[in-house]
Amino acid sequence: MPDPVPGGLTTRPLQKSDAHAVFVLMAAQEQADIGEVAIEEADIVSDWARPSHDLAGRSIGVWDGETLVAYAELMGVDRADTAVLPSHRGRGIGTWLATWLQDLGRRLGSPVIGMPVPQGSPGDRLLEGLGFRVRWTSWVLKLPEGATIPERELPAGYAVRTAEPGELRAVHDVLEDAFLEWSARDREPFEDFEATTTGRPGFEPWNLRVVVDPDGDVVGVSLVLVSDNGRTGYVDRLAVRADQRNRGLAQVLLVDSFAQARAHGTTTSELSTDSRTGALGLYERVGMVADSIWVNRAIDLS
Structure with a gap:
């Protein structure tokens, strides 16, 4: 496992009751990175309702007092999701979460882990610097x-x-x-x-x-x-x-x-x-x- 999370923050596995806090966190990150909020709280609730998903064993929340400021989870063999509150970037939390996910993946026998990030975003640049390669590119398309x-x-x-x-x-x-x-x-x-x-x-x-x-x-x-x-x-x-x-x-x-x-x-x-x-x-x-x-x-x- 990685060293303790930097900055005196606390961590614990997520619970289903944390869905709203995760939504607020992800919405803040998306607003900063792409200028709009795409995530819906229902996305999180329904994902966590999958019978196959072990939320307690495959997730971590990072807390600054009562505020969730970062999280990571691994769903299935290789699908990771992470977010860091924009106000808490630059403190090493994202790097810590990437290490936590890799350690978890190895324990579970995953050959690879990957996660989606907006192209050119702080998360994209961080993962590139940590040696994460691009597996595929996705486009969100709109009908005008x-x-x-x-x-x-x-x-x-x-x-x-x-x-x-x-x-x-x-x-x-x-x-x-x-x-x-x-x-x-x-x-x-x-x-x-x-x-x-x-x-x-x-x-x-x-x-x-x-x-x-x-x-x-x-x-x-x-x-x-x-x-x-x-x-x-x-x-x-x-x-x-x-x-x-x-x-x-x-x-x-x-x-x-x-x-x-x-x-x-x-x-x-x-x-x-x-x-x-x-x-x-x-x-x-x-x-x-x-x-x-x-x-x-x-x-x-x-």
Whole structure:
């Protein structure tokens, strides 16, 4: 384990009751680094509700009196998340957290750990100096206010609609099959998927959109959330079954998702994609523009 945290601060594992404090911390960091707050408290609550996640064994909070000023956690094999309150930067806390995460990863047998940081941010520069390499680049893309995505007709017999409760496992299969084509990780347990979708605070049935084929099978999925205090419709996940691609189904889902979000009061729409998917060009062609760029920096542990 690393030496005691610098500056006379205290540490302890996080608890579920700390979700709001972590949200406040992450929001302050995002506001300083990208000029807006992207994180939602529901993101943290639903992540921590995953049955597979050992919050007590995989997290650390750094406290200055009663204030949470930094934190780190490791979820799954290699996904790390950290934040340091901007007022507490330059004290060695970020370096201490990076060491803590590497020690934890080695104890758990992780071959590598990585975390997302805004490109060019203090966190990005710190991790680069500590030897963390760029694994992939991510873009947050927005549909300009007032713009619309060109509509595509569905093939005959296909339909787009709200997912039915009995289709949740089929939805999970479509998403995981697609994401595991390019993401080197274990298959997400269905119970974890439930925790972050239907179990997410504020979830409403319309958030989960599907395309079904003439046989009624789920062949495309979009999870669209309302964020930014109700102003933004955010497509959190989008996937089409491999044998159903190149039929315009992804574009249909985008049009539907953003229209549904607008019908529920949002004024802008966005999503993120990364360099592993090869989908950046698709979103740019339908009129979306890059709003911020993030890099996933990682370090090998063996």
